[in-house]
Amino acid sequence: MSIFTIFSLLGGVGLFLFGMTMMSTGLRNACGSNLQGILEKATKNRFLAILVGVGVTMLIQSSSATDVMVIGFVNSGMMTLAQAIGIIMGANIGTTITAQITAFSLSNFTPLLLFGGVVLYVFVKHSFIKHVGSIIMGFGMLFQGIIIMKAAIAPLSQTQGFADFMTTLSNPVLALLFGVAFTALLQSSSSSIVIFQAFAVEGILTYDIAIYLIIGAAIGSVTPNLLASLTANRNGKRTALLNLLFNLIRAGILIAIINIAPGVLELIQSLSPGDIGRQIANTHTIFAIVAVLIEAPFAGLIIKLTRRIVPVLPEETQKLEDRELKYMNVAANMPTAVALGQAHMEIARMGRIAYKNLQNAVECFFSGDSELAAKVKEREETVDILNQEIGKKMVMLRSLGLTDKDLERVSLMTIASTDIERVSDHAENIVEYNELLTARRAKMSEVARAELREMSDTMLESLEIALEIFENEDYSKIPQLYELEDQVDQFENDLISNHVERLMHSSCDPTAGVVFSDIVTDIERCGDHAINIANSLRGKLIEEGKEI
Structure with a gap:
C-alpha cells in the first residue's frame, strides 16, 4: 500500500x-x-x-x-x-x-x-x-x-x-x-x-x-x-x-x-x-x-x-423558585381585587430581584468578580422569564370582566413590569462594561471610579425608595425621590464634563473613556426608570411631589 x-x-x-x-x-x-x-x-x-x-x-x-x-x-x-x-x-x-x-x-x-x-x-x-x-x-x-x-x-x-x-x-x-x-x-x-x-x-x-x-x-x-x-x-x-x-x-x-x-x-x-x-x-x-x-x-x-x-445546589433551587410565579393564580372565579393584588405583589417581587441584580452589577464593576458577573447574567434571565410570564397572566386578567378602572390598573402594572425589566437589562450592560475593560486591559482612573461609585450609590438609593413607593403605594417619599433623581441628573452633567476635561489632557484611556460615558448613561436611565416605577400606579405625572 x-x-x-x-x-x-x-x-x-x-x-x-x-x-x-x-x-x-x-x-x-x-x-x-x-x-x-x-x-x-x-x-x-x-x-x-x-x-x-x-x-x-x-x-x-x-x-x-x-x-x-x-x-x-x-x-x-x-x-x-x-x-x-x-x-x-x-x-x-x-x-x-x-x-x-x-x-x-x-x-x-x-x-x-x-x-x-x-x-x-x-x-x-x-x-x-x-x-x-x-x-x-x-x-x-x-x-x-x-x-x-x-x-x-x-x-x-x-x-x-x-x-x-x-x-x-x-x-x-x-x-x-x-x-x-x-x-x-x-x-x-x-x-x-x-x-x-x-x-x-x-x-x-x-x-x-x-x-x-x-x-x-x-x-x-x-x-x-x-x-x-x-x-x-x-x-x-x-x-x-x-x-x-x-x-x-x-x-x-x-x-x-x-x-x-x-x-x-x-x-x-x-x-x-x-x-x-x-x-x-x-x-x-x-x-x-x-x-x-x-x-x-x-x-x-x-x-x-x-x-x-451532578447534585442540585441550594442556589439552583433558589433560581428555579425565582423563575416561577409565586403569587399570580388567575382563575375565572377569583375576585378581581384579589387577582389585581396578586399581580401587584408579583411585580413587586420581580422589582426586588431586579434591584438585587443592579446592586450586584455595580459591585461587580468595581470588584471585577467574575462569579458575581455570572450571577448577574443568570438573574437577568430570571427577570426576563418573570416578565414574560407576568405578561401572559396580565393578558388573562383582562378576561375576568374588569371595569375600566381595573383595566387601567392592569395596563399601568404592565408598564411598571417593563420598567423593572429594563433596570435588569442595564445591570447586564454594566457587567459587560467590566468585561470589556478586562478584555482590552484598559484601566479607569481612581478619580473616575470614585465619581461612578458616588453616582451609582445615589441611583441605587433612589431605586430602593421607588420600589417602596410601588409596593406600599405610599407617595410621601416622592419629594425625596425627585431630589435624588435631580442629584443623579447633576452627576451625569458633572461627570461627562469632567470626562471631557480628562480627554483634553490625555489623562484617560480611550477604551475606559468610552465605558465611562456608557455606564454614566446607564446609571442615569436607571434613575429615570425609578421615577417611572414610583409613579406607575398613579397614572399621573408627578413633579416635586405634586400632581400636574
Whole structure:
C-alpha cells in the first residue's frame, strides 16, 4: 500500500465530512429559526419530543447539533431535563438515517448531484435556493467521498499489517473501544458508521465486528456534547451527562440482547441478505429504536441518576423558585381585587430581584468578580422569564370582566413590569462594561471610579425608595425621590464634563473613556426608570411631589 493510497483515503474521509457539514449547514439555513422554535415548543409530552428529535435530526443530519441546541435551551432555563431527554432519545434514532441513505449505491448519480448543487449555489441569487444548492452539493460530496474511500480501502484488504489490526477487533471489547475512540475523533457517529460500512463492503470488516463498532460509535458521539457543556452551567452539564448515561445504558442493553438472543442479529441480516452495507444501516437504526423503546419508560430514573452525579445546589433551587410565579393564580372565579393584588405583589417581587441584580452589577464593576458577573447574567434571565410570564397572566386578567378602572390598573402594572425589566437589562450592560475593560486591559482612573461609585450609590438609593413607593403605594417619599433623581441628573452633567476635561489632557484611556460615558448613561436611565416605577400606579405625572 503506497503513501498515495493513504492520501486518497484521507481525502475521501475529508470530502465526506465536508459534504456532511455543508449539507447540515444548508438544511439549517434553509429552515431558518424554525428548528429552534419547534424544539422549544415540542416538549409537551415525551412521545412528541422523541418524534421531534427524530425529525429535526433527520433534517440537519447531526444528532450532535440537535443535542447542542438542547443543551443551550436547558442552559438558559427554557427547557427542563425532563423535556430534554425525549429530544435526545429521538436524536439518537434520527442520526441513523445517514447510514440508510449511504447504503444506496448512487455512484452513477454523484456527478449530477455535484453539478446541480454547484449551479444552484453559484448562479442563483435567491438565498433559499442557494441553501438548497448547498444541500444538494453536500450530498454529492458525501457520496463522492464514499467512492474515493472505497477505492482507497480496496488495497487495504491485501495489506498484512492492516489485516492483523482488524483481527484484533474480533475481540468485542476492543471493537467497542475502537468504535468509541474513532467516533470521538470524528465527532460524528454518522460519519464513523458510514466509514465502517465502506470497510465492510470491501470485505475488511465482518458483520459480527461491525455490531460492536456501532454500539461504541453511539457512546463516542456524545463527545461534542460533553465539549459544549464545558462552558455551560450545571444544568447544561447535566444535559450532556444525560445523553452519555442514555448511551451507556443503551450499550449495556444491546450487548445483553445480542448475547442472550443471538438470533436477533440473524433476523436483521435476513432483511437484506448479501448486502452487508444495508445490514449495518438496518442494525444501526433498529438498535436505536429498541434502546429508546426500552429506556423511555425509565427516563425519570435516568434524570434522577444525572442529578445525583451532578447534585442540585441550594442556589439552583433558589433560581428555579425565582423563575416561577409565586403569587399570580388567575382563575375565572377569583375576585378581581384579589387577582389585581396578586399581580401587584408579583411585580413587586420581580422589582426586588431586579434591584438585587443592579446592586450586584455595580459591585461587580468595581470588584471585577467574575462569579458575581455570572450571577448577574443568570438573574437577568430570571427577570426576563418573570416578565414574560407576568405578561401572559396580565393578558388573562383582562378576561375576568374588569371595569375600566381595573383595566387601567392592569395596563399601568404592565408598564411598571417593563420598567423593572429594563433596570435588569442595564445591570447586564454594566457587567459587560467590566468585561470589556478586562478584555482590552484598559484601566479607569481612581478619580473616575470614585465619581461612578458616588453616582451609582445615589441611583441605587433612589431605586430602593421607588420600589417602596410601588409596593406600599405610599407617595410621601416622592419629594425625596425627585431630589435624588435631580442629584443623579447633576452627576451625569458633572461627570461627562469632567470626562471631557480628562480627554483634553490625555489623562484617560480611550477604551475606559468610552465605558465611562456608557455606564454614566446607564446609571442615569436607571434613575429615570425609578421615577417611572414610583409613579406607575398613579397614572399621573408627578413633579416635586405634586400632581400636574
